[in-house]
Amino acid sequence: MIKSKKTWQFEQYIIHEYSELDSTNSLAFELAENKKVFNNEIILADKQNKGRGRKDRQWQSPIGNLYFSIVLQPKIILKKLPQLSLIAVVALNLTIKKIFLHNKISAQILNKWPNDLLINQKKISGILLESKINNENCDFVILGIGVNIASSPDNALFKAGCLVDFGCQIEGQELLKVFLKEFSNLYQIWQNFGFKNIKSIWLENAYLLNQEISLNVGQLLIKGLFQGLDDDGNLLIFDDQELRKINFAEIL
Ligand code: BTN
Numbered sequence: 001m002i003k004s005k006k007t008w009q010f011e012q013y014i015i016h017e018y019s020e021l022d023s024t025n026s027l028a029f030e031l032a033e034n035k036k037v038f039n040n041e042i043i044l045a046d047k048q049n050k051g052r053g054r055k056d057r058q059w060q061s062p063i064g065n066l067y068f069s070i071v072l073q074p075k076i077i078l079k080k081l082p083q084l085s086l087i088a089v090v091a092l093n094l095t096i097k098k099i100f101l102h103n104k105i106s107a108q109i110l111n112k113w114p115n116d117l118l119i120n121q122k123k124i125s126g127i128l129l130e131s132k133i134n135n136e137n138c139d140f141v142i143l144g145i146g147v148n149i150a151s152s153p154d155n156a157l158f159k160a161g162c163l164v165d166f167g168c169q170i171e172g173q174e175l176l177k178v179f180l181k182e183f184s185n186l187y188q189i190w191q192n193f194g195f196k197n198i199k200s201i202w203l204e205n206a207y208l209l210n211q212e213i214s215l216n217v218g219q220l221l222i223k224g225l226f227q228g229l230d231d232d233g234n235l236l237i238f239d240d241q242e243l244r245k246i247n248f249a250e251i252l
Contacts (some may be wrong), residue, residue: 002027010050013070013180018146022050025128025144030070033132034141039073039140044176051146053126058141064150065162070143070183074191078138078240082247083195083233085115085127088143090201091183092117092125098162105166110207112158113226113235113251118207124148147175208251214236217249226251231247 004016016037021027024043031037045068048061061067072084088112096109096119098233111116115127128144147174148162162168188197203209208226214224224239235246 001235008175009224010180010228011184012072013040013042015044015068015176017229018043018045019220020047020049021045023048023052023144024067024069025052025142026050026246028071028142029130029132032035032071034140037071039071039208041070041071044068044173045072046172051209052128054128058152059126061146062151066145066147066149066175068145068176070145071142071244072141072187074082074183074187075139076138076191077134078133079105079232080195081131081138081141082129083190084141085129086146086202086229086233087186087190087196087198088127088183089115090198091179092145092147093205094182095175095179096124097168098182099163099168100166100176103168105168107166111205112201112207113229114233114248116158119161119163119166121159121160122165124154124161124163141210145179147172149175157239178246195231195233199231199233203228215246215249216252217246222249223244223252 002016006160007016024045028043047063048067051059051061054058093111094107100107107119114120116123117125125147131141132139150162150164152160176217190198213224213226222239224237227236227238230236230245237244237246
């Protein structure tokens with residue numbers, strides 16, 4: 001069993017900090033399954049040796065960037081779970097806006113469906129949502145987030161960047177604290193009033209909204225007009241005279 005460097009509290013969150021891990025998501029999942037961590041506990045690492053992205057991709061995780069996973073036990077029906085990554089993107093967007101404003105940095109910060117954040121068209125962060133389901137109920141969700149602060153991979157599918165590229169130097173833990181304040185506020189709104197308000201904030205900063213997009217849906221390529229999101233967070237695309245609802249895909 002790897003020992004955490006230290007454990008500290010910020011607002012309602014308990015943060016277990018490690019210097020090195022395979023993956024914060026993997027450890028958070030294992031500990032939550034074994035009932036060693038619960039709602040609002042966070043696994044944070046300085047670096048990851050086997051950082052994971054969506055679709056089993058690798059997430060390069062050298063020292064200098066931010067890697068953390070939040071354990072959540074939301075009271076929500078299963079089909080609404082993917083909304084959590086949209087909420088996290090909105091929180092991340094507000095976080096970076098606040099930090100940039102404070103540092104007098106101006107840039108275009110957009111949400112790329114479903115869960116990427118782009119600064120001046122470069123991918124800055126990634127979100128990996130994993131959950132344990134038991135009899136149609138969600139036991140727990142692991143919301144894993146990586147933010148490129150000091151470096152970014154040069155071989156990424158979508159062009160990547162990091163905060164330092166924009167002249168922003170910030171400690172990972174400082175960024176984490178700003179994020180947690182934004183996230184906790186939005187999470188509460190979501191639990192009490194649903195996704196509607198958050199959807200509007202997500203759309204205000206949506207990448208390619210009302211423009212032609214190409215979507216990779218499994219083996220299929222769909223082209224059409226990006227018309228927004230439905231109330232569950234699915235993407236709406238108008239193609240071949242038909243409005244389609246997409247729940248799992250990637251904008252190319
Ligand atoms: C993606 O864009 O493909 C998602 C990347 C998610 C990376 C984060 S880093 C912290 C957490 N631990 C992991 O192994 N992955 C997520």
